[in-house]
Amino acid sequence: MSFTRYLITTVSTVCLVAGTALSASAATLIVGNKYAGTVSFIDLESGQEVKRPVTGGSPHELALSPDGEQVVVVSYLEDGYIGRELNVFDVATAAHLKTIDISPHMAPHGIAWLGDTDSVIVTTEETRDVITVDVVKGTVTGQAEPGLIGTHLLALSPDFSTAYVTSRGSDKVSVVDAETMKITHTASTDVGPEAVDVSPDGKQLWVGNNQSETIIVFDPQTMERQEVIEAGFLPIRVRFHPEGQAVAVADLRGDRVVVYESGNREVKAEIDLAPHGAYGPASLLFSPDGNSLFVGAQDGARVAEIDTSSWSVIRVIETDEGADGLAYSDMKVSV
Numbered sequence: 550m551s552f553t554r555y556l557i558t559t560v561s562t563v564c565l566v567a568g569t570a571l572s573a574s575a576a577t578l579i580v581g582n583k584y585a586g587t588v589s590f591i592d593l594e595s596g597q598e599v600k601r602p603v604t605g606g607s608p609h610e611l612a613l614s615p616d617g618e619q620v621v622v623v624s625y626l627e628d629g630y631i632g633r634e635l636n637v638f639d640v641a642t643a644a645h646l647k648t649i650d651i652s653p654h655m656a657p658h659g660i661a662w663l664g665d666t667d668s669v670i671v672t673t674e675e676t677r678d679v680i681t682v683d684v685v686k687g688t689v690t691g692q693a694e695p696g697l698i699g700t701h702l703l704a705l706s707p708d709f710s711t712a713y714v715t716s717r718g719s720d721k722v723s724v725v726d727a728e729t730m731k732i733t734h735t736a737s738t739d740v741g742p743e744a745v746d747v748s749p750d751g752k753q754l755w756v757g758n759n760q761s762e763t764i765i766v767f768d769p770q771t772m773e774r775q776e777v778i779e780a781g782f783l784p785i786r787v788r789f790h791p792e793g794q795a796v797a798v799a800d801l802r803g804d805r806v807v808v809y810e811s812g813n814r815e816v817k818a819e820i821d822l823a824p825h826g827a828y829g830p831a832s833l834l835f836s837p838d839g840n841s842l843f844v845g846a847q848d849g850a851r852v853a854e855i856d857t858s859s860w861s862v863i864r865v866i867e868t869d870e871g872a873d874g875l876a877y878s879d880m881k882v883s884v
Contacts, residue, residue, distance in 0.1 A: 575881040576836075577640055578843060579620050580852060581608035584871030588622055590643040590882040591852070596866050599882045600643030606630045610702075610874040612660040612669050614684070617878035619646065621669055621684060623657040631655050631675055637684060640878045649687045654680050659702035663727055664709035670727055672700045672714055679703070679714055679725055691730040695723045704745045704754070706769065713754055713769070715742040722756055724772060736772040739763045744786045748811060749793040757784030757798065764798065766814070778814055780807070788833035788842075790857065797842055799830040806830060806844055808860060818860035822846065825865050827853040834875035845872040 578591040581604075588608060590600040605624030612621045618640055624632030635649040635657060651657060656675035663670055667685040672678075677700055681691035698718025705712055705727070712725040715738070722742055724734040744757030747769060754767040757780075764778040764787065785801040795817065796809045804827070808818040822830055822844065829848030835841070835857070842855040845868075852872055854864040 575879075577878045577880055577882045578852065578866070579611055579613070579638075579640065579876040579878065580845060580868045580872050581611050581622055581874035582850075582869035582871050583607050583609050583625070583627075583847065583873045585869040587869045588620075588638060588643075589868040589872070590640070591866055591868075592882060592884075594881075596864055598867060599884055601869060602638065602643055602645055604636045604638075604645070605634050605648070606632055608636075608874065609658055610660050611876040612662045613640075613876040613878055614662060615665050617880050619684070620876050620878070621660060621662075622874070623660050623671065625658050626656040626675060632657060635660075635669070635671070635682060635684075640880045641883055643882055647687060649682060649684070651680065651682060651689055654678060654689065654692075659700075659714070661703060661705050661712070663705070670703065670705070670712055670725075672703055674700050677716075679712065679723075679730070681727070681730065693723075693725045693730040693732055695721070695725075695732060695735070697721050697723065697735075701743055702745050704747045706747055707749060707751045711769070713745055713747065713756075715745045715756060717741050717743045717759065720758075722754075722767070722772075734772050736767065738765055739777070744784055744798070746787045746789050746796070748789050749791060753789075753811060755787045755789075755796060757787050759783050759785065776814060778809070782807070785831050786833045788835060791835055791837065791839040795857070797833050797835075799833055799844065801829060801831055804828050804830065806833070806842070806855065820855055820860055820862060822849075822853050822862065825853055825862050827851055827862075827865060832873050832875050834877060836877055837879075843875055843877070845875055847871050847873050 580589040607625040654673035659672040697716035739758035739761035741759035786799040804823040827846035832845035
């Protein structure tokens with residue numbers, strides 16, 4: 550099947566400034582602002598930031614509870630600071646509920662909710678391990694020890710049973726049984742693996758390699774390489790569309806998003822974010838219905854919303870400095 554290839558480069562492409570209502574959806578976008586140490590709660594009906602509470606230092610990534618009522622925010626690391634905590638917020642009110650001390654584990658970064666449970670799974674980069682945390686009890690309940698440098702991001706299999714963890718300092722991806730917290734496989738990547746995502750059908754694992762500027766497609770069951778895509782840019786994040794046919798890749802230095810067809814791995818769209826002031830795209834999130842792709846622009850203090858039917862920027866939402874981790878809840882945050 551062939552696809553039309555789009556190149557969106559001008560501000561004249563449908564672009565609405567923050568505050569313009571585009572959707573009747575009573576949903577909330579949550580954004581971790583890693584440079585400011587805050588979390589933005591965005592009313593997606595109006596496109597306005599409703600609340601901006603302070604959180605722990607360096608809030609890079611987020612995980613939303615299955616019911617959409619709570620969001621867990623990591624506290625990573627930055628100059629002079631190494632995080633040892635997770636912070637939990639109520640989505641409807643943006644109120645801070647609790648701080649979970651994960652010591653002795655340090656520098657939590659990649660995080661995902663483990664299906665319909667009370668637990669999250671988290672990479673803790675400074676201590677080179679992966680942990681599970683019961684959010685209700687506020688305790689660390691499990692640990693896997695890859696012992697690799699830079700255990701940074703993770704992605705879960707569709708049934709939440711397996712975590713795939715990239716270690717960007719060791720050029721490896723580890724396979725972790727999320728129930729037993731045992732490492733079942735470790736595969737070599739190219740140089741600087743960071744971005745990672747699993748296809749909705751569980752048949753493809755994409756790993757972006759920052760220094761090599763490649764994307765490796767693995768078979769998640771065997772961890773054998775299916776293909777190496779020569780991206781030619783730093784693929785800081787990869788994210789599958791909910792239906793699985795398209796894969797969005799953030800080009801950090803090129804200020805754009807490149808969209809691949811997941812079957813033949815050809816480029817089907819390129820979206821230039823620079824004309825919209827969305828510099829340094831470093832996070833990606835599709836809305837549950839797949840109609841929108843949200844892009845956190847860490848150097849632009851904003852999030853760009855892309856219409857996936859035309860692959861064009863339709864809205865820019867103002868946040869705080871360092872817009873990074875993203876979560877989408879069907880709950881509406883109160884003013």
